[in-house]
Amino acid sequence: MCHLPSAVRRLVPAVFATAIMTISGTGVSGAAAQPSSGPPSDTVEFARLTWTEIAAAIRAGDDTILIPVGGTEQSGPYIAVGKHNIRVAALADRIARRLGHTLVAPVIAYVPEGGTSPRTSHMRFPGTISIPPAVFTGLLEGAAESFRVQGFRRVVFIGDHGGYLTSLKAVAEKLDHKWKGTAHALYVAPYYDVIATRYADALRARGLGAALGKHADLSDTALMLAVDPSMVRQDALRSAPLPGPDQGVYGGDPRPATAALGRIGTDMQVEAAVEAIRRAP
Known part of the structure; x- marks a missing residue:
């Protein structure tokens, strides 16, 4: 049996649905949807553009690119392991639109999450990479250099996971010094x-x-509900045991989390990032 990738399986019904079939007296004729003649008018995603569209965007003033950094890790029994990747992609999109003249690179989903021999930190649980x-x-530096040589004048790292933030800061400082006079x-x-x-203060005030x-915890779960509630298993959340390292949960009781509470935090994140980038060179 031929096993198609999941993305292809999802695409197949859409392709057939867009084919317009008519039956005439002389037989059956069909007209399938034609390929797009240009980029999606509202996209800021680097991966959705052709190389010629990216070159044109840079010439038109898109001089900033965001590199969203996520991570694939356990997040308790009720949050899917791609939490950071989904969240940082969605918020980077919002940040880029607010800034203008900004594109969003593909999410970096492979990050340090602990040792493998022996297994430490989040690697103690299945689902972590x-x-x-x-x-x-090395990956951060190579990706950033790729964007610089294409013509982007600002390469911006946005990290959604606390475990590697010192690395992001060190790489950014190293490259900013190396690129002095050509890019930031x-x-x-x-x-x-x-x-x-x-955000924690806002939740405590409630x-x-x-x-x-x-x-x-509560804040982490609420942020995920605000961005993509399908990533949170509501039944498992409602029956969650008290937080503890044996469950991969650190912090307060997550059960009161709601999407509305999460939107308070995601709005703060977007505002804080936009303000910081606007202040930077």
């Missing part, structure tokens, strides 16, 4: 920092716990 720190920093590299710390500060801004 980890790469060595040196491989990670920037790490946007406020995007992540606001979660454990202003009487919602003290241990916030952690992992798979």
Whole structure:
């Protein structure tokens, strides 16, 4: 049996649905949807553009590119392992639209998550993917350099996971020094920092716990619900045991989390990132 990739399986019904079939007296004729003659009018996603469209965008002033960095890790029994990737992609899209003249690179989903022999940190659980720190920093540098030589004048790292933020900062500082006079590299710390500060304070002001801004806790779960509720297993969340490292949960009780509470945090993240990038060179 031929096993098609899931993306192809999802595409097949849409292709057939767009074919217009008519039956005439002389037989059956069909007209399938024609390929697009240009880029999607509202996209900021680098991966959805052709190379000629990217070149044209750079010539037209799109001089900034965001590199969203996620991670693939366990997040308790009720949040899917792609949490950081889905969230940072969605928020980077919002940030790019607010900034203007900005594109969003593909998400970096492979990051350091702990050791494999012995298994440490999140690697103690199934569902986590980890790469060595040196491989990670090499990946960041290579991706950033790829964008610089194409003509982007600002390469901006946005990290959704606390475990590698020092690496993002170090790589950005290294590249900014190396590129001096030709381009800038920037790490946007406020995007992540606001979660454990202003957002945690906003939740506490609503009487919602003290241990916030952690992992798979109330704040983390609410942020995921705000971006993509399908990533949260509601039945498992409602019956979640008390948080603990044996469940991969660190912080306060996640059960009161709602999408409305999460939107408070995602709005703060977008605002903080936009402000920081606008202030930067």
